[in-house]
Amino acid sequence: MASNKKTFKGKRIDCNDYSMSDFADFRSNDLFEAAEYFWEYVDDAVKKKYMVYAQPMMSGPRTELEVYDRNTQSVRKFLNFCSYNYLGYSFHPDVIKAVKEALDEFGTGAVSAPLLSGYSEPISRLEEEISRLKSKELSVVFPTGYSTNIGILSGILKPGDVAVLDVLSHASIYDGVRMAGADIKVFAHNNPSHLDRVLKKTNKKRVLVCVEGVYSMDGDLANLQGIVPICKKYGAKLLVDEAHATLVFGEKGGGVAEHFGVEDEVDISIGTFSKSFGAIGGFASGNKKLMTYLRMYSRSYVFSCAMAPHTAVGILKVLEVFKKDPSEREKLWRNTRYMHKKLEEAGLDIGNTKSQVIPVMTGSDLRLREISKRIQQRGLYTGVVTYPAVSKNKTRLRLSVSSKHTKKQMDQCVETLKQVFDEMKD
Numbered sequence: 001m002a003s004n005k006k007t008f009k010g011k012r013i014d015c016n017d018y019s020m021s022d023f024a025d026f027r028s029n030d031l032f033e034a035a036e037y038f039w040e041y042v043d044d045a046v047k048k049k050y051m052v053y054a055q056p057m058m059s060g061p062r063t064e065l066e067v068y069d070r071n072t073q074s075v076r077k078f079l080n081f082c083s084y085n086y087l088g089y090s091f092h093p094d095v096i097k098a099v100k101e102a103l104d105e106f107g108t109g110a111v112s113a114p115l116l117s118g119y120s121e122p123i124s125r126l127e128e129e130i131s132r133l134k135s136k137e138l139s140v141v142f143p144t145g146y147s148t149n150i151g152i153l154s155g156i157l158k159p160g161d162v163a164v165l166d167v168l169s170h171a172s173i174y175d176g177v178r179m180a181g182a183d184i185k186v187f188a189h190n191n192p193s194h195l196d197r198v199l200k201k202t203n204k205k206r207v208l209v210c211v212e213g214v215y216s217m218d219g220d221l222a223n224l225q226g227i228v229p230i231c232k233k234y235g236a237k238l239l240v241d242e243a244h245a246t247l248v249f250g251e252k253g254g255g256v257a258e259h260f261g262v263e264d265e266v267d268i269s270i271g272t273f274s275k276s277f278g279a280i281g282g283f284a285s286g287n288k289k290l291m292t293y294l295r296m297y298s299r300s301y302v303f304s305c306a307m308a309p310h311t312a313v314g315i316l317k318v319l320e321v322f323k324k325d326p327s328e329r330e331k332l333w334r335n336t337r338y339m340h341k342k343l344e345e346a347g348l349d350i351g352n353t354k355s356q357v358i359p360v361m362t363g364s365d366l367r368l369r370e371i372s373k374r375i376q377q378r379g380l381y382t383g384v385v386t387y388p389a390v391s392k393n394k395t396r397l398r399l400s401v402s403s404k405h406t407k408k409q410m411d412q413c414v415e416t417l418k419q420v421f422d423e424m425k426d
């Protein structure tokens with residue numbers, strides 16, 4: 001809902017009376033006035049030790065982190081259940097060695113857009129490898145996952161076209177459709193019969209349905225067996241964002257579409273290198289004609305610097321290691337199953353997760369704030385998820401499990417959560 005000066009009643013802001021959503025659509029004649037009010041809100045949150053975001057990490061994303069804790073103004077050790085380093089590859093010795101060698105050969109950056117001189121040989125090899133992983137003809141490597149979605153969606157859709165999104169789709173999917181000026185329609189999360197009704201009502205030819213393989217805030221899987229036939233029935237095209245699913249699901253690591261045996265029914269498969277690959281970047285895979293078109297018409301690709309060559313070399317090494325040795329993925333699945341079981345036994349609400357992305361539901365914004373403060377005081381780092389990533393009263397902690405977590409660390413994580421949630425029952 002839109003807010004304005006009156007919302008904040010002209011008095012000093014108490015952060016407990018508001019949440020992030022109250023500042024998102026602030027109406028004023030002064031462009032910068034929202035920031036004035038937001039500053040007071042943050043200032044109060046800092047004083048109350050609720051500001052747990054964007055604290056400087058003093059070490060890399062291993063299972064233990066050193067963090068500069070603003071609340072205590074000191075460097076503290078935390079148990080890390082926050083990073084997307086699902087397979088621990090960002091520290092794999094072979095990957096680090098390959099990246100170091102590539103740095104010597106290629107320098108620190110691509111320093112040019114890909115259509116000019118930024119398209120390095122490692123990127124071209126990476127595109128071939130990703131196409132094999134995804135069983136698609138051609139892939140395009142983008143600087144980030146976010147820029148992949150906005151580039152692909154704004155490259156395909158035009159004003160008057162319709163994108164039908166699972167309501168829980170990632171912000172980058174919504175933003176890409178908005179950028180295209182196409183109409184957004186949503187269907188209830190993972191609900192094929194609602195998708196059927198929405199497509200029937202839409203009654204248009206140029207329609208793209210977008211879903212995620214593993215939902216980034218819930219950890220559940222796209223109901224592709226239900227969704228694919230509905231898309232076919234109406235002749236709608238299908239995009240699946242496999243950001244959290246790639247290298248985790250599917251026999252060869254292709255994602256949830258592979259897991260359900262529907263890879264051929266997916267028109268565009270999106271992924272990122274910022275999760276299981278332990279790096280940064282994104283990709284889109286599809287048929288060669290479509291991808292050749294999108295390489296030239298995705299503005300976030302055309303008008304942005306290419307991925308650094310050493311990053312591409314590191315990701316290629318990850319793929320090599322992954323193919324040779326399945327043990328990290330097996331460990332990730334053992335850890336994931338263990339965490340599901342332990343968290344459920346502890347009486348915590350983990351929604352409908354089926355993956356290494358595990359929400360622990362916290363309810364209201366205020367409750368999340370108090371819980372996240374207390375778990376950090378006890379040395380546990382998790383995702384702290386509130387609006388705009390989820391709606392205001394569906395806040396949660398988000399745990400990211402890694403193959404590298406030990407049983408002791410997982411037990412400690414669950415114990416800390418249990419203690420804090422028990423305290424908060426009062």
Ligand SMILES: Cc1ncc(COP(=O)(O)O)c(C=O)c1O
Pocket residue numbers: 144145146147149170172212216241243244272273274280281282
């Ligand atoms: C489903 C999904 N798509 C896209 C992105 C954006 O990816 P990146 O962080 O690599 O830009 C994310 C990031 O978390 C995501 O969860």
